[in-house]
Amino acid sequence: MIDITAKNFEAEVIAASAQFPVLIDFWAPWCGPCKVIGPLLEKLETQYNGAFRLAKVNSDVEQELSAAFQIRSIPTCILFKDGKPVDGFQGALPEGQIKQFLDKHLPKPEEMELSAARKARLEGDKFTALRKTRAALALNPSFDEARFDLCELLLDDADTDAAREEFSKVSGRSHTDPRWVALDARLNAASKALKLPGVEALTAAIAADPKNLQARFDLAEVYISVQAYEEALEQLLAIVQTDRSFEDDIGRKTMIAVFNMAGSQPEVVGKWRRKLATVLN
Numbered sequence: 001m002i003d004i005t006a007k008n009f010e011a012e013v014i015a016a017s018a019q020f021p022v023l024i025d026f027w028a029p030w031c032g033p034c035k036v037i038g039p040l041l042e043k044l045e046t047q048y049n050g051a052f053r054l055a056k057v058n059s060d061v062e063q064e065l066s067a068a069f070q071i072r073s074i075p076t077c078i079l080f081k082d083g084k085p086v087d088g089f090q091g092a093l094p095e096g097q098i099k100q101f102l103d104k105h106l107p108k109p110e111e112m113e114l115s116a117a118r119k120a121r122l123e124g125d126k127f128t129a130l131r132k133t134r135a136a137l138a139l140n141p142s143f144d145e146a147r148f149d150l151c152e153l154l155l156d157d158a159d160t161d162a163a164r165e166e167f168s169k170v171s172g173r174s175h176t177d178p179r180w181v182a183l184d185a186r187l188n189a190a191s192k193a194l195k196l197p198g199v200e201a202l203t204a205a206i207a208a209d210p211k212n213l214q215a216r217f218d219l220a221e222v223y224i225s226v227q228a229y230e231e232a233l234e235q236l237l238a239i240v241q242t243d244r245s246f247e248d249d250i251g252r253k254t255m256i257a258v259f260n261m262a263g264s265q266p267e268v269v270g271k272w273r274r275k276l277a278t279v280l281n
Helices: 009-018 031-049 063-067 095-105 109-122 126-139 144-156 160-167 179-191 197-209 211-227 227-243 251-262 267-281
Strands: 024-027 053-058 076-081 084-090
Touching: 009 024, 009 053, 009 076, 024 031, 031 095, 053 095, 053 144, 076 095, 084 095, 084 179, 109 126, 109 144, 126 144, 144 160, 160 179, 179 267, 197 211, 197 251, 211 227, 227 251, 227 267, 251 267
Parallel strands: 024 053
Antiparallel strands: 024 076, 076 084
């Protein structure tokens, strides 16, 4: 819980709400209902374990803030997310109704764990990313978004068997999700790559016969297995250019799967999408 003034409002509410929701409680020392809801909100802040921050504004002292938000009666509570007010309520509501209000807007515990995992992954902290992703799944084993992340993390560590085991746990409702399609292609590529010739041998085979589409596809699979997506896309586009009917249009279909895999590389995806569109037109 933090006391809000006109001086710290920008930092402690606007900026802070980009990281986590902030619930402002407009109150006054003379207000009887405020004395009821105040301790209740503080208790809920503790119970929700960081899912939101409680901020309190003394309306008698911070009259400018009260006027800015047109506070006509207290207690009044306003919830901020991403720098903006999104909802609120007036009066000393019972605990159950306040929880309903909060649950409507706050991330679930598993979503918070996944968010922390993704932040750690971006920062290069793979250990924390794995730990937090597994924690999200422990809270909700049917959380497919977290399952997809775990599969990707395991594949990044070349633990194909563990990734395939996790992938098998993804619920059927997600089998049309682009991430499921992308992971399916990446897992297949990783498995096949173990049995395929290396990059050097496949490159030599293509140099000897540029129309050897199987060699091109095998080389693309090897590249996909090590996340060399641009190199894979180059081979797949060559297949599309040469013969759309090869293996039931596998070149184009695999390119689409790679676009989904390379979602964190928008420049690469955009470049090769344009190239594919040019060929198809």
